[in-house]
Amino acid sequence: MVCFEKAPAKINLSLDVLDKRPDGYHNVEMVMTTIDLADRIELYALEEDQIKVSLWSRYVPNDERNLAYKAADALKKAYRITKGVHIRIEKSIPVSAGLGGGSTDAAAVLRGLNRMWSLEIPEDELASLGATIGSDIPFCIYGKTAMVTGRGERIEPLPTPPPCWVVLAKPNIGVSSRTIFQQLELDQLTHPNTARLMESLHAHDFTKLCQSIGNVLEHVTLALHPEVGRIKDKMRDAGANGVLMSGSGPTIYGLVEHESKAQRIYNGMRGFCHEVYAVRILG
Incomplete structure (x- = not known):
């Protein structure tokens, strides 16, 4: 079985930092929206209970340090999945650019595996799981345009920006x-x-x-x-x-x-x- 997901980049229309939290993170207030610059995620079912990541970028790791790997690993552990997956990432979003490339890849993996493994996990549960991996992942689960607060885990949908x-x-x-x-x-x-x-x-x-x-x-x-x-x-x-x-x-x-x-x-x-x-x- 094969599953494909588009992983669009994000931009911040607004980014405000309110204060520092006891856990070391910051409380933020951000308005983010997605743009038509995207990575392509391909998910291939494996018989073996393992996670493999393939991509062609000298700047992005293809092991357990990769956010896409972490997303698949977290999903498997949270829902006790013993199936394997080979994740292929075709990068178009620049790396370390402020565009959420790693986060949107991880979100796409969570969405794609949810479909491929017929788990029927609600979006809000996927977003909560994503928040344990990276602060921008909950927004990337939902996409579109949203107000993002807390350390990134609270999402409030907003109207689409004017076409531009x-x-x-x-x-x-x-x-x-x-x-x-x-x-x-x-x-x-x-x-x-x-x-x-x-x-x-x-x-x-x-x-x-x-x-x-x-x-x-x-x-x-x-x-x-x-x-x-x-x-x-x-x-x-x-x-x-x-x-x-x-x-x-x-x-x-x-x-x-x-x-x-x-x-x-x-x-x-x-x-x-x-x-x-x-x-x-x-x-």
Whole structure:
């Protein structure tokens, strides 16, 4: 038996950090949405009770350190499954980019194995299981657009953003979320206006959306990696309507209403940056 799953990337329209929890994590308030840049997950049933991971990326491990492996292992243990699976991952989402690549792969594995093994586990149970592996996995289980709170486990669906294009530019560096959060000074944050952002989604107002996006981690990453700031300036200069870093970076994205303009910005950024993509918002 074979099962296929699409694993779309996410971007943060808003990322706010509220406080630090006793368990060492941070309480966050984020608005996230999915975009049409995706990995492809193939699941092959194995007779042996084992998990195998195959992928072609020198930056991603193919053993028990991989989030997709951890997801399959957690599902097997939680529901006492003695079947095996070979997970093949075709990567399109950049690695360590702030786009949730590992988390969305893990979520796709949970969804796919739920179908392949006919487990009929409700989405909220899959999301709870995913939360034990990674903070972004619960959102990736549901996808679309949502307010994400707690340390990532509480999901509140939101309206889809207005139709638009997303131009992404990632420099040739990786950023550790742990490092960025460790550098964060909670008493010096300028918090994004999340309420206004949510109003823009309910009103389907593209201009207001672009004026309301924000990310408290951005200034930390830009201080450590000045090239990320230069990419943001270049994206703005090229004419993107709303420009922001996704997650802990280093990817900068620009929201653009029309395809022709998105293509011009894409072409301009390609001469300036290592990896550039122009995709539709899914949300």
